[in-house]
Amino acid sequence: MASVRFAVQSNNTYLIPTLLVVRYIQRCVEKAAIEVDLQDSRHLASPDTYLELRLGEDKPLKNFDIIPHLLQEHELVPSSEGPIWEWIQRTAPDGKADLTGTDFRSLERSLQELDSHLTLRSYVVGYSLSVADVAIWGTLRGNKIAHAHLKRSNSNVSRWFRFIEETNAWMPPVFLEIYTVASHQRALASAEGGSYDIGLHHAEGGSVTRFPPEPSGYLHIGHAKAALLNDFFAHERTKGTLVCRFDDTNPSKESQIFQDSISSDLSLMKILPDKVSHSSDYFQQMQDYCVNLLKRGEAYADNTDSELMKGERTNGIKSKCRDSSSASNLQRFEEMKTGCEEGRKYCIRAKISVDNVNKSLRDPVIYRCNLLPHHRTGSTWKVYPTYDFCAPILDSIEGITHALRTNEYHDRNPQYAWIQKALGLRDVEIFDFARVNFIRTVLSKRKLTEIVNRGVVSGWDDPRMPTIRGIHRRGMLMDTLREFMIKQGPSSNIINQDWSQIWALNKKKIDPMSPRHTAITKDAMVEAIVRGATKTPYSEERPKHNKNSSLGFKKVLFSRSILLEQEDALSFDNDEEITLMNWGNAFVRKNQTSSNPVDKRITHLELDLHLQGDFKKTKKKITWLSKDQDLIPCDLVSFDHLITKDKLEKTDNILDFLTPQTEFHAEAVADCNVANLIEGDIIQFERRGYYRVDRPFEHGRPVVMFEIPTGKTK
DSSP states (O other), X not given: OEEEEEETTSOHHHHHHHHHHHHHHHHHOTTOOEEEEEESSSOSSSTTOSEEEEOTTSOOEEGGGHHHHHHHHTTSSOOSOSHHHHHHGGGSTTSTTOSOOSSHHHHHHHHHHHHHHTTTOSSSSTTSOOHHHHHHHXXXXXXXXXXXXXXXXXXXXXXXXXXXXXXXXXXXXXXXXXXXXXXXXXXXXXXXXXXXXXOOTTOTTOOEEEEOOOXXXXXXXXXXXXXXXXXXXXXXXXXXXXXXXXXXXXXXXOOHHHHHHHHHHHHHTTOOOSXXXXXGGGHHHHHHHHHHHHHTTSEXXXXXXXXXXXXXXXXXXXXXXXTOOHHHHHHHHHHHHHTOTTGGGOXXXXXXXXXXXXXXXSXXXXXXXXXXXXXXXXXXXXXXXXXXXXXXXXXXXXXXXXXXXXXXXXXXXXXXXXXXXXXXXXXXXXXXXXXXXXXXOOOOHXXXXXXXXXXXXXXXXXXXXXXXXXXXXXXXXXXXXXXXXXXXXXXXXXXXXXXXXXXXXXXXXXXXXXXXXXXXXXXXXXXXXXXXXXXXXXXXXXXXXXXXXXXXXXXXXXXXXXXXXHHHHHHOOTTOEEXXXXXXXXXXXXXXXXXXXXXXXXXXXXXXXXXXXXXXXXXXXXXXXXXXXXXXXXXXXXXXXXBSSSSOOTTOOGGGGBOSOOEEEEEEEEOGGGGGOOTTOEEEETTTEEEXXXXXXXXXXXXXXXXXXXXXXX
């Protein structure tokens, strides 16, 4: 059976005529075996393929070769010449007077010719509907410019168009077949966030993607997007394979500590690579490839001073070493491999171009000396490949099918392809996506290191840091991070994200699972006497979350002596009825204020319990704590952005834009149940906010809790 595949998100001008012809054949030929497959994509096997006819084991036909084949196969138009063929050719781009133009000027002449031809005619060819009518009607219906013109026009073409539509009721629904599928997919993509149709060619058996972190620092939220997208396309989009390859080619910056932290962070994000490798596993192979280039004169050894080399590359000036012989270059490389003084003066450069407009192609460095011991291989090697030499080789060797990477590497894509071609390696398809940025946040490894080294923060896991462990410690769920990044999709548009969006998403996730507790700020808290309460304190079991019984119960203490927030006490009017949350209503009867005229505070309150009162009628729902319980001391910590500027430029000195104070502490006391919380627990202090336990309560030391942002601006 023949199967015609349609990329339904491509241009309807090309799709509709073919689908109409298929349906026309199915109507005219009783045993026509043609399957229609509507694919949710912009293109099929390649960016220029939006239609494909599969014929068993034969090579597929594509685009405008399909209609002629189908018509001849089913003997509807046996001859490849004649008026029908002449008109069908006008439905193909770049055909004679074609009708697929994307602006009216390019369409005008073709429409005028068709209009003249249709004078005194009801059909394009002959006296009944032919495939020429079907194909041309479909082309005009799919072409937005042409269709809009016909609706406003009284021309012969408009008359003919309406006549064909009215006398062939089967044709308009064919257009809706594609429109409905495409609209549904667009709606789903909009609801989910990003679009993931990036045209991964040859991914039928599952994509093999890779995440290649350099073990020279901690993963931050920018790295998370790359890691999560590669994981998504490998494991969810195509059911393929994810390789985590540690790019350990620079002993000056790398360490086992960083490698272990990256592995831990990936696990935290629930990213489980199918394979873990290291660039250092392939040092010998890459060195052999370098020798291969040197022997063939496609690379050379260069001892030009680094600053001079930079200037020569910038200005397109040939290096003095570029024309050195292969024998000389190989000898220099041997010296480099020993790490001797003479060898250390050289690097190896690929001989690609001196003055290419793309400066990444101007004879890039592919090997350099480094005598520092490597954290995995020790002092075995004295020369190391650059990342730009390493990536295309290892991607090909390790079977990577799709290299997804941030578009900061876009200009280096031709260099990537050159290396693979020069070494006779398998091509790897590259897809660029935009890195993620956040306002008032720095993601530069160098600048983050400076913040840590200067003691601005306590370390790489400080909750003000944009590292994975930093945002996790502040209270972000990894499910939130994953959903947010996947919703961004693999777009190439660079956007400065606002933190409020991801924290608002996080709030939706933590709210249903956060037990409710109570905390009262120690500074100027108010003691109140509740008349009508029993003289003997007592406790009751209450749900930790009124809408989630699975969280269990907590102990609530009731007594005559309770504590209230100063801010609440100041808002009370005499004889006002208020609601004490989890207890009932009460009337405010008496209050005492401080004698300090500058700082008027409430020092004491008296309340009359009114349990018969209707809590729906009170405006103020008040949190409180019984004094007759083991109150738990708390250190409630909130944070501000480290940076005062929304976006730091490369030339900005980060020290000039540090927020003066970013950490704020408030002493409080909490209900007795807080003593049972452990590190990592997330709760809500009612009417105050969400908090994550950073250090649990120990006798003599308060519980330390970090406030979790909710996306709201205070």
